Amino acid sequence: MEHIYLDHAATTPMDKRVIEAMVPIYEEVFGNPSSVHAYGRKARQLLDEARRTLAKSIHANEKEIIFTSGGTEADNLALIGTALANKHKGNHIITTNIEHHATLHTAEYLEKEGFKVTYLPVQDNGKIDIIDLKKALKHDTILVSVMYVNNETGIIQPIEEIGELLKDHQAYFHTDAVQAYGSIEIDVDKLGVDLLSVSAHKINGPKGIGFLYARESIKLNALQFGGEQERKRRPGTENVVGVIGFKTAVELMVKERESRNEKYEAFRQQFLQVLKEENITFDINGKIDSTIPSIINISFSGTNVEKLLANFDLSGVAASSGSACTAGSVEPSHVLSAIYGANNPCTTNSIRFSFGAANTTENVVEAAHRVAKIIKRLVK
Ligand SMILES: Cc1ncc(COP(=O)(O)O)c(C=O)c1O
Structure with a gap:
């Protein structure tokens, strides 16, 4: 059978071409990108190239890409990182009740930490109503998080419209684009998003690698502490092999x-x-x-x-x-x-x-x- x-x-499943791109890195490029010697410099060079490719895929700049272990970590960093860094501006967050648990459970955690969270309902077409969002927005709303494509139904949310609505509001706009990235061409400026989560294993790349796009101007606290990697926003020795697999998967995805x-x-x-x-x-x-x-x-x-x-x-x-x-x-x-x-x-x-x-x-x-x-x- x-x-x-x-x-x-x-x-x-990983694309064979992704695996082929990763094998030589496993075998040859084991240097730590933070090391100043030739081994480290080679790893750093590959990491920088990959960061540029990923940034380009969403029309961002490379400083705005933070490598994470995947979509869950990117969602956690987006929500908790911005909530903590911006609590002086307010403590209200808006999300929806159809989010992936990586967002929902993070929002519930933030509620326990004293933030107020509004969970927007969806209409019978599975999409949020912009009027509900307008009504929920308050002067102290600091973050709105609405997923781009739902992982269970595949339903696409009106992200550009939400971005337009939030243009003149202090709230940052995060979208979980984990399911969207492989299907929809993304331009973060056109969408008006400030934060966007992506995961490699949904696009024929390896597991354990993803990124959070964070617009250069936004304030974001790190959730872990250590070295200076990812501009201190996500310290820890980088997953160079994973990043190269991710880069290859993205190049193929964009083309195909x-x-x-x-x-x-x-x-x-x-x-x-x-x-x-x-x-x-x-x-x-x-x-x-x-x-x-x-x-x-x-x-x-x-x-x-x-x-x-x-x-x-x-x-x-x-x-x-x-x-x-x-x-x-x-x-x-x-x-x-x-x-x-x-x-x-x-x-x-x-x-x-x-x-x-x-x-x-x-x-x-x-x-x-x-x-x-x-x-x-x-x-x-
Ligand atoms: C919409 C959405 N967000 C987040 C995640 C979590 O991503 P990861 O498995 O890379 O942690 C998933 C994975 O199923 C997802 O579908």
Whole structure:
């Protein structure tokens, strides 16, 4: 049985070209970039080049890139770092109730530390209402954090519009672009964002590396203390091999983004087509034209994610859901609860299928047939 991976929003396989770029660094460039000798200088040079490539990919300058261990750390640094550095200007933060837990749990931590947090709701299209944001903004709001693309549904938030609204407000604007980066071309000035989180393992790069873009003018406290790396904003010897893998993944992504999007859109349509041909009853969470092409979140009424995911896995199809399964019960997805209400069946019967480099038309179609067979068996 062929295993078929449809969980690229969780993580992606590394591109072979990324691995090929990393191997010589493992073998040859082991110097510490802070060392003044030739070994250190070589590592520093590679690090600087990579920083320029990453900055260019979001139209930023290289001083604004802070390497982190991934998206979670970038979100933590964005929220806690700016909250602590700007508390003299206010203690109010706005975010949404559909954020990734890297943001939500950080916001909850800040509440315990005395900050006031407003969690914006979403409309039934899964997007925040700009009017709600306008109403929530106060004179002492210091930070607004709204994710670019939701990791469960793929729904895109109106980031440019939010940036425009915040242009004349003191609040910094952070966006978690972990799921957006591989699909949408990003220009931080056009979007009006001050902080932006990215992670390499979502774009066929290595795990354990990401960055936080932080506009040069913003005040940000470090969350750890040590050396002078990353302009003291994130001390610790740099992950040079990871950075080189990340750089290579970004170069490939920038070149191939458009063709990848076209390919994933075709996969998504082929997948849905098979379900339709097999007469499966399903609903899509999120309008197709406001989601990124690589993600489709589908509700199968009359069943639940625990049964579905176990059966998919047995049939060799890897997918996932935002609902956590804990010892016989299913915790509803917080994202779908925000869209449909806490007790809506969609919150416990929806599956995210996400397409990427591990897919071909053949294996996507085959996966859809296996999914259809299971749904027919489970939903009588
Ligand atoms: C939207 C979003 N933010 C943050 C993260 C966390 O990123 P990382 O796994 O690199 O810590 C993820 C990963 O699933 C994500 O999808």
